[in-house]
Amino acid sequence: MDPASAISLLAGIHSLVEGAFELISLINTIKNGGKQRVRLLSEVNCLWIVLKLLESHFDPEEQEQAMSAEWLGTIQVLEQDGGVFDQISAVFDSLTHRLQPMTGHRKIRQSLQWPLDKPEVGEYVKQLERLKSTLNLAYNSSNAATVRQIQGDTTYIKRSVADIISKTREGTGAWFIQSTQFRRWISSPKATIWCPGIMGAGKTYLASIAVEHLKSISEGRNRAVLVVYCHYDEANNQSVDRFIAALIKQVVQIRPDDNEQLNKLRIESSRAGIFPSLQKLTTILREELAKFDISFIVIDGLDEMIEESERRNLLESLSHGNVNIMFTSRHLDSIGNLLTFSDKACRNGCDIVSSRCMFVCQQCPGYQLCEHCHGKRPSCPEAGHHFKKVLRIMEKIEMQATPADIRSYIEWTIDHEPKLVASIRKKPELREEILMNLMQQSSSMFLLTKLHLDSLATKRTPRAIQLGLQDLLTEIDNIYEQTIKRIQATNESDRKIAMNFLLWVTFSGRPLSVAEIEHASSITVGSNGIDQDAIINTNELISMCAGLVMVDVKNKVRLAHFSAHGYLWGHRDRWFPNGHAQLTRACLTYLSYHGVDSGRHSDTGERESFKREIPRYPLIDYIGAYWGYHAQHASAEESSLELDNQMSQDARKGLHWLRIIFMTCLPSYSSPSEPGGQSSQQAIGKEIIMA
Numbered sequence: 001m002d003p004a005s006a007i008s009l010l011a012g013i014h015s016l017v018e019g020a021f022e023l024i025s026l027i028n029t030i031k032n033g034g035k036q037r038v039r040l041l042s043e044v045n046c047l048w049i050v051l052k053l054l055e056s057h058f059d060p061e062e063q064e065q066a067m068s069a070e071w072l073g074t075i076q077v078l079e080q081d082g083g084v085f086d087q088i089s090a091v092f093d094s095l096t097h098r099l100q101p102m103t104g105h106r107k108i109r110q111s112l113q114w115p116l117d118k119p120e121v122g123e124y125v126k127q128l129e130r131l132k133s134t135l136n137l138a139y140n141s142s143n144a145a146t147v148r149q150i151q152g153d154t155t156y157i158k159r160s161v162a163d164i165i166s167k168t169r170e171g172t173g174a175w176f177i178q179s180t181q182f183r184r185w186i187s188s189p190k191a192t193i194w195c196p197g198i199m200g201a202g203k204t205y206l207a208s209i210a211v212e213h214l215k216s217i218s219e220g221r222n223r224a225v226l227v228v229y230c231h232y233d234e235a236n237n238q239s240v241d242r243f244i245a246a247l248i249k250q251v252v253q254i255r256p257d258d259n260e261q262l263n264k265l266r267i268e269s270s271r272a273g274i275f276p277s278l279q280k281l282t283t284i285l286r287e288e289l290a291k292f293d294i295s296f297i298v299i300d301g302l303d304e305m306i307e308e309s310e311r312r313n314l315l316e317s318l319s320h321g322n323v324n325i326m327f328t329s330r331h332l333d334s335i336g337n338l339l340t341f342s343d344k345a346c347r348n349g350c351d352i353v354s355s356r357c358m359f360v361c362q363q364c365p366g367y368q369l370c371e372h373c374h375g376k377r378p379s380c381p382e383a384g385h386h387f388k389k390v391l392r393i394m395e396k397i398e399m400q401a402t403p404a405d406i407r408s409y410i411e412w413t414i415d416h417e418p419k420l421v422a423s424i425r426k427k428p429e430l431r432e433e434i435l436m437n438l439m440q441q442s443s444s445m446f447l448l449t450k451l452h453l454d455s456l457a458t459k460r461t462p463r464a465i466q467l468g469l470q471d472l473l474t475e476i477d478n479i480y481e482q483t484i485k486r487i488q489a490t491n492e493s494d495r496k497i498a499m500n501f502l503l504w505v506t507f508s509g510r511p512l513s514v515a516e517i518e519h520a521s522s523i524t525v526g527s528n529g530i531d532q533d534a535i536i537n538t539n540e541l542i543s544m545c546a547g548l549v550m551v552d553v554k555n556k557v558r559l560a561h562f563s564a565h566g567y568l569w570g571h572r573d574r575w576f577p578n579g580h581a582q583l584t585r586a587c588l589t590y591l592s593y594h595g596v597d598s599g600r601h602s603d604t605g606e607r608e609s610f611k612r613e614i615p616r617y618p619l620i621d622y623i624g625a626y627w628g629y630h631a632q633h634a635s636a637e638e639s640s641l642e643l644d645n646q647m648s649q650d651a652r653k654g655l656h657w658l659r660i661i662f663m664t665c666l667p668s669y670s671s672p673s674e675p676g677g678q679s680s681q682q683a684i685g686k687e688i689i690m691a
Helices: 005-031 033-055 061-064 069-078 084-099 104-112 120-140 145-150 155-166 180-187 201-219 242-255 261-271 278-289 308-318 372-374 403-414 420-428 430-441 448-455 462-468 476-488 494-505 514-520 538-543 562-570 577-590 603-614 621-637 641-665 678-689
Strands: 190-195 223-229 296-302 323-330 339-341 357-361 369-372 387-393 550-551 556-559
Touching: 005 033, 005 069, 005 420, 033 084, 033 120, 033 621, 061 339, 069 180, 084 190, 104 190, 104 308, 145 448, 180 201, 180 323, 190 201, 190 387, 201 223, 201 296, 201 323, 223 242, 242 278, 242 308, 308 323, 308 387, 357 372, 372 678, 403 420, 403 430, 403 448, 420 430, 420 462, 430 448, 448 462, 476 494, 476 562, 494 514, 494 538, 494 550, 494 556, 494 562, 514 538, 514 621, 538 550, 538 603, 577 621
Parallel strands: 190 323, 223 296, 296 323, 339 387
Antiparallel strands: 357 369, 357 387, 550 556
8 A cells, every 4th residue: 555545544544533532522511311321422432442543553653563555455445435434434423413412492402301212322332333343353453462472471370380389288289190190191192181170179279280290200301381371350361362372482481592483473473464363373383392292281270261162272273293281170061062082982993093183973972083084974874963073082180179188288378377377376286276177177179278268367366266267167158258248347447448449359351450459449539639648558458358369470469269259240239239330430530630630731741741640540551441341331230320420520531531541652562572562552442342
């Protein structure tokens, strides 16, 4: 595309950006409308953000990397007559016509009555969502940042394993490492082992112990040991290509001087301005793993990938070459249905040792073919029957917390929790009393034991610990219930602080960093700013929540277990009524603070002012991405005239500064020197359309 065409295309996108912002301002001039007004406002704002992301890709300073002919060609299709850009303009014009202030008596009536009924708003929202999704696909085609992310360090993986291992004693998990099934899996080529277990059985502990064992026996040998941890609250990032990229990162860490192909991919993708395909990433991973005599890949928490198709694709992508796979999960039929045992023979009686997958007839139990035979004979003799592709597994080991492992964990905690140490020093026999009671109540679950220990660790005296031992519960939800009630029973100030902290951790669209959560917890609706002297340290906030919350190795604040999220979310109407509405108010309050709301006199002044203020307001990045998400869900929670009024009063300030966020700090690519690769602003487009 010639420069003139590119400039014309940019002008068209800029016109849509301005049109969206004018429409947002117009909607904010209308005082009524309730939930329907907030719903429409949120959707238009989301579309404006995606348009701004698209516009930012034309930054002249980034043209060499970003403006490839292929990408510009994709965008140019959107500009064709009757295309997406024209459709967006038509929707904007229609909405503007319906919402434009009238004259005379009709203007007075309009100020009192929202001009659109619910079906009309629904139709507009449906059109805006469709157009937004199309634009988002076009924008994502430009994203080469993940290629740089592949070259980032893998320290957090090492820290995850090290953090878990540090909380165990020597011999923990020995039954698993020494089991016949695990040892046979290690010694067999191209083998897969499935390790299911009940919730709280310690699957992540055992997976980490397995990784450490594999590394110890692979030291000095031409082997690769790779690991991926799935997290329930990072669903947006749990795509197959991201996991493959994470594995490539670890291979690079093992062979830092032998990544010529990866460097080539980075250069090609930067020039083309496109994200490498899953096929390309998978090919690179397979070629890199082929340099090792054998590779071991451990996937912890496969069940925490939301989409069943993604789980299947991940396993199939890795089931090539001399790779041994181990994965943990809960007992789910959807995962069991992806698998078949290796001792089941091919119907044709051939040798299937080299076949990683089988094809099972859905109508004929026991009728299955290996990959080779299925290729020659794609169906069984019965007409109309269909085959399903499944992964062959060599072994299955039930993950469980043995009495020895639980005892080891209890002893470690007793020796490291300050209040328990102090109480046992006063009364030494208390140690055995704790051990005996917790062992009896563990139900073979690490999680249950952990929750009991978290509760006891809050007790200040031996007598308080003994009373706590008398009230141990054996159902996890009952323990969460008791924990929340214990928080509710504290003094009024601590109760409000702890519940507000839990509100943010439970409802946030993504895990918040330590700095973000400290600011979030310090927002007071109606205040003029954050009082730095009133910010509570994250560790103190966590201590007020009795073990429900943790800081992970990536410095993100999250609930300690997915079951805690399940309990709190399932009881959100009870513990956090109108939670999204509360966070929407907090977001708008934060955007109105002095410092964020300053420097408006010119675009140059705005940018420079905001750049100076960003370090003082760490939560601004999250709010820029998610305030619309909270507002949209808030409209479903309550009619909320109060929220609607605040939107009218504060949204002009807030939306103005959301605009400056994208004008100021939305690069098309993050610096190659940044290990994170993709900037948080780049993620906004993908994250906010999930709302």
